[in-house]
Amino acid sequence: MVSRRPTPLAALLAAFTAVALSGLAMPGAAIAAPRPVARAAAAAVATTPVRFVDIPGAGVTLKANYVAPSAAGRYPAIVFPASWGLNDLEYLAQAKILAGRGYVVVSYTPRGWWSSGGEIDTAGPKDMSDLSKVLDWAIANTATDPARIGTAGISYGGGLSLLGAAFDPRIRTVAVLSGWTDLPYSLYADSTRHRQSAALLKIAADLLGNPGPELSGKLNDFAANRNADQILAWSQVRSAETYLDALNANRPAVMIANGWGDSIFPPNQLVDFYERYTGPKRLELRPGDHAIAELTGILGLDNDVWNSVYRWFDQHLAGIDNGVATEPAVMVKPYNAGAERYADWPDLASTNTRYELGHIRDWDDTGLLGGAREAGWSKTIPTDLNTNADGGIVLLTNGIAALTGEQPSIWLPTVNRSRAGVWASERPSSAQRIRGMPKLHLELTGTAAKGTVVAYLYDLNLIGTAKLITHAPATWLGTSTGNRTIDLDLSATAYDVPAGHSLTLVVDTVDPLYYDENASGGSVTIAAGSYLDVPLR
Incomplete structure (x- = not known):
């Protein structure tokens, strides 16, 4: 593990994690369900304690945790890669809720972040190999049903989840919250470099991760306005839209949720991807910036985005017919009006x-x-x-x-x-x-x-x-x-x-x-x- 001095950002993230951990026990102890979660609690089943584990990735060790229903049997599983700058503690509150709904939930810290080994790969080939290794581990070491595996995450975790479904057909359901589908667009929309968002990503990587020469070089080149062609080629490899044919062939059920005002991953790219994806799909757009709409759900509070996630996985992964499959696939919440549903994006x-x-x-x-x-x-x-x-x-x-x-x-x-x-x-x-x-x-x-x-x-x-x-x-x-x-x-x-x-x-x-x-x-x-x-x- 790389030793790092405390920093204001690290302290902020630590405080965020502490809030998420409130009411949660250390490894081996029973974990109390976060409150209020009335809708989740009504369907809750008994669960195991959260267990913290090391998962062998593609040549590195990944820090992780998992929680599952305690009764014997095989269950659908959801894998959460952590967000940029955070670690596998991020989803503890939601993991407990989902386990209580009948899922095995595995959360892990991607390579190069916190105590996971290696250098940050920024959703590159090594990260894809790691995700498949996590699936291998879950099938071998938990009550995961190998035919019912999903991935989900916020921001970096959402991008990893969708990309993973292009490379590993075992991923049947995906929830992308404040994620990206076109990284070149996120960096250079209409040929304009996004200054503040790239700077924020660099600060987090330098303080809380091991960016290594590849990521550091790309971010330095971006700030200095040089080698744009190399950055674009590098980021294209890390974009789900590059692998749209593979995703259309694998046909995982994909839910995409984002904010109208997302200043890191602006929503136009997600609309374009949604319209071209041919598998089961859902698009939700609400007011807010990056990861704001789903934020309270990370704390275990009742949250519209996470309620949609529950229903999406229940329908497409657990096999519970809750009506999602027949609902209009596009939900938008205008800035100053009530939520609206449409059959497709052009219908807006x-x-x-x-x-x-x-x-x-x-x-x-x-x-x-x-x-x-x-x-x-x-x-x-x-x-x-x-x-x-x-x-x-x-x-x-x-x-x-x-x-x-x-x-x-x-x-x-x-x-x-x-x-x-x-x-x-x-x-x-x-x-x-x-x-x-x-x-x-x-x-x-x-x-x-x-x-x-x-x-x-x-x-x-x-x-x-x-x-x-x-x-x-x-x-x-x-x-x-x-x-x-x-x-x-x-x-x-x-x-x-x-x-x-x-x-x-x-x-x-x-x-x-x-x-x-x-x-x-x-x-x-x-x-x-x-x-x-x-x-x-």
């Missing part, structure tokens, strides 16, 4: 409305969003100056919004019009129900060979308060200056713009969430022919 929106970007009015430096297409106008903005329109802080901004129910907001008059383009729609007399991915088309003139723009879509009320609905950056990496076209999918969302409010677009060039490719002292001009397409219900 019934129409697409195009909002033309109009000329900037002299009296308020704002353009009309909507109306007839106008020719001849343009808006020039600097490439190196920020505004107070931004995506917030990774994990915190959208995480707090999910907990409070209040979207991040700005007072629109304070957006500096010399640094941004602003377009506001008329105020309709009925609500506008946005469902899906708004798409922005920008005609740019006078651009440098490389550059970045960031677009924000707001709900503007009568007194100037603008609530952020969705946003996204776009970067171009050309070799020549001049005119160019940008087509940008904003992050998927579900939001009801109230009657009398204005749909408002802000475009600037700097956001602390992202690295940009803008030259100091430069400018870019947004020109006529630009428009915004909004999917409406």
Whole structure:
């Protein structure tokens, strides 16, 4: 085991683990069920104590624990790989609940983290071999039924779980919570490097793991903006979408749950994967940032995401017909409306409305969003100056919004019009129900060979308060200056713009969430022919 000095992050994670362990005994002792878990407790069966074990991985030792029903027999099993920066203690509360529902539950710390051996493989081939070794061990050493094995996890654990199902056909059911399907997109969405999320992953790896030269080199190259082709090839190997054919052949039952505002693994990649996956599937999207929606469930509290996980495994792994198989497969919880269910993702929106970007009015430096297409106008903005329109802080901004129910907001008059383009729609007399991915088309003139723009879509009320609905950056990496076209999918969302409010677009060039490719002292001009397409219900 590598010795590490205590750090603030390590202390925070230790405190998190301590909360998860509250009410849980040490190895060999009986473990009390977390409270409140009324729905789980009603179906509970007697379980063994949690046992802490070493599992031989692919050339390394993996730290793990397991808990199971105590009665003799064979049971469906769920394997939980721990999240990035956490260890096998992470799922103790949920493991006890699931064991009480009739599952063998094995949780393990992936290689390179905490006391597990080796270097962090970041869901690479060695991690896939380790996961198969964990399945081998579970079948040989627990009451696992080899024909009924599932995997699940949050974030890193969710990504490992889905990837594992492409390589090991014994995995029949998967639950991916705040995971990824396209790692290149997570790092370089629309060619824009995600600054804060990558930095957070590096801090955790350096403090709590053994990143080794491979991961350290990739993260250092990412921060220094070099060897992008090598990073993309490395990350493609670690993406479930690369192995979609194998997953479609194996046909595990896959549940995907994520937050609209996930700042580490934005949801568009998950929607794309979901639409192309042909096996049994379910997609759930809720307000929140990375791992926020499922957080209280880690503590053993009643939680909507985890309740869906229980039902998914009961239906597809335990063979309990609870109606999941016949329910609409897509569940979305809008930011400001009740949960909705749809048969498929395209059913969310019934129409697409195009909002033309109009000329900037002299009296308020704002353009009309909507109306007839106008020719001849343009808006020039600097490439190196920020505004107070931004995506917030990774994990915190959208995480707090999910907990409070209040979207991040700005007072629109304070957006500096010399640094941004602003377009506001008329105020309709009925609500506008946005469902899906708004798409922005920008005609740019006078651009440098490389550059970045960031677009924000707001709900503007009568007194100037603008609530952020969705946003996204776009970067171009050309070799020549001049005119160019940008087509940008904003992050998927579900939001009801109230009657009398204005749909408002802000475009600037700097956001602390992202690295940009803008030259100091430069400018870019947004020109006529630009428009915004909004999917409406």
